[in-house]
Amino acid sequence: MLAAGPLFAKGLIIRRPFVVRLLRRTGTEGKGVRLLARLRRKYGDGPLRLRLPLREQAVILSPRHLRRILAGTPEPFAAASREKQAALAHFQPEGVLVSEGGERAERRRFNEAVLESACPVHSLAPRLAARIEAETAPLRAAEQLGWPAFKRAWFRMVRQAIFGPSARDDERLTDTLEKLRADANWAFLKPRRERLRDRFLASVRERLAEAPPDSLGGLARARATAGSAPEHQIAHWLFAFDAAAIAGFRTLAMLALHPQAAARARESDEFRRACLLETLRLWPTTPAVLRETRAETQWEASALPAGTGLLIHLPFFHRDGSRIPYADRFVPDIWLDGRAEAWPFVPFSTGPAGCPARNLVLFLASAWIAALIRGRMPALPAGAGLDPAGLPATFDHFALRLKLAPLETSRAAGEEPARPASVDPSFQRSKTWLTNSRS
Ligand code: HEM
Known part of the structure; x- marks a missing residue:
């Protein structure tokens, strides 16, 4: 299928650079969004049932249905779809995303407790901000900033955030995870390297045992109970921090393209977060949210039997130009003025x-x-190929090189206070970031 094909081809678990490049050149992802928009106009709100040989599959086309499904997870809409189970078994078979029943409930509680989901500012924020200062310093000094250097520095910070300073340079750990994630892209189609996976999970356990109290690992030790399977949850965190790095790097590119937004971002944490969210609207790093029905469900058009796979294709909801006037432009203010909540x-x-x-x-x-x-x-x-009036459907961050030019000397010396990365008060006042269940 034109819409879903690119999602699987570019890799749901780890991006394949050559496919990303190809999709960027051919514009296939944009065509997928337009196809779904045409199907919705032709067949209505759906869910659109597909005739597939091995399983019942439906594509979600209406905002109302999207909300119903995400609110109704894990029952009757299980997050642990067969595809996800097959993919994540390669490196985190007991991760919350592929767990069910009481195990899911416990692992969800554990994730929320350690990641402090309900808190806009994590209790480790001051410690984390200091690590960010230290790890960004070499990037600021470099003439050019490409994806490999950005990612390497980011993961130095991430490993310390999770396991403490002794893990800063443990690239072997994260490199092993990358190998397992590359296998995970193939889900059922690739045999699992169980020995490698077990070695990886054992290394995570060892690091976790030594993590200092002021690290996420330290909190994980303190907040785990029987059944939390912390090493599997941490495997997910390490994997998902890659998406956060991608979002950060792309946001920098958007700020380069929009100097006024860059000026505002320099002043306000709340606006920087809006920029990150807007970049993630334009290029969601989890483009396919998959669910599977655990019971027969009723919809306006028809009933869907138990075991139906549901595909929520985020680029369709985020970039449908026929319904979103600013679909292909960078408009961070939608995250501050209520527009993002309405859709x-x-x-x-x-x-x-x-x-x-x-x-x-x-x-x-x-x-x-x-x-x-x-x-x-x-x-x-020059020639980065990013037009602010019509941003592409695919963003090839692998190839991108940015410059971080000093602002003019007077401005840099005078008006730019050398404030360390920290939480600015405007953000703490805002409730925009308090919850992830607004829409
Ligand atoms: C830009 C960065 C990120 C984005 C856009 C993102 C997005 C998402 C999305 C869309 C889901 C739902 C997936 C599904 O239902 O199939 C999800 C789940 C999850 N994410 Fe993130 N994520 C990011 C980073 C992270 C990080 C860094 C961590 C951990 C430190 C994390 C931990 C989790 C966990 C544990 C789940 C599973 C929740 C559950 O099943 O209850 N994510 N994320």
């Missing part, structure tokens, strides 16, 4: 299985960007 823009999903790290990710990525743009202006090279 289901859900890059972090929402409801009982929505991303429990939403607030933590926004805090970390916002502080990271603040440190990079303090006294500097991100700039794109």
Whole structure:
């Protein structure tokens, strides 16, 4: 199928750079969105049932249905779809996303407790902000900033955030995870490397045992109960921090393209978070939210039998130009003036299985960007192929090189206070970030 094909081809678990490049060149992802828009006009709100040989599958086309499904997870709409179980078994078979019943409930509680989902500012924020300052310093000093250096520095910060300073340079751990994630892209189609997976999970357990109290790992030890399977949850965190890095790097590119937004982002944490969310609207890092019905469900058009796979294709909801006037433009203010709430823009999903790290990710990525743009202006090279009036459906961040040019000397020395990355008070006052269940 034209809409879903690119999602699987570019890799649901880890992006394949050559496919991303190809999709960018061919514009296939944009065509997928337009196809779904045409199908909705032709067949109505759906769910649109597909004739597939091995299973019942339906595509969600209406905002109302999207909300119903995300609010009704895990019963009757289970997050642990067969595809996800097959993919995540490669590296986190006991992760919350593929758990069910009492196990899911316990692992969800554990994730929320350690990631402090309900808190706009994590209790470790001051410690994390200090690590961000230290790890962004070499990037600020470099002439050019490409994806590999950005990602390497980000993961130095992430490993310390989870396991403490001794894990800073443990690239072997995260490299092993990348290998397992590459297998996970193939889900059922690739045999599992169980020995490698077990070695990886054992390394996570060892690191966890040594994690200091002022790290996420330390909190995980303190907040785990029987059944939390902390090493599997941490495997998910390490995997998902890649998406946060991608979002951060792309947001820098958007700030380079929109200097006025960059100026506002330099001043306000709340606005930086809006920029991150807007970048994630334009290019959701989890483009397919999959569910599976655990009982027969009734819809206006028909009933769907138990076991039906449901596809929520986020680019369709986020970029349908026939219904969203600013679909292909960067408009961070929609996250501040209520427009994003009125329409289901859900890059972090929402409801009982929505991303429990939403607030933590926004805090970390916002502080990271603040440190990079303090006294500097991100700039794109000529020919970056990003037109602010019509942003592409696919963003090839692998190939992108940014510059972080110092603002003019007078401005850098005078008006730009050398404030360390931290939580600015405007953000603490705002309730926009308090919850992930607004839409
Ligand atoms: C830009 C960064 C991120 C985005 C856009 C994002 C988005 C999402 C989305 C859309 C889901 C729902 C997936 C589904 O239902 O199939 C999800 C689930 C989840 N995310 Fe994130 N995520 C990000 C980063 C993170 C990070 C860094 C962590 C951990 C530190 C994390 C932890 C989780 C967990 C544990 C779940 C499963 C929740 C459940 O099943 O109850 N995410 N995320």
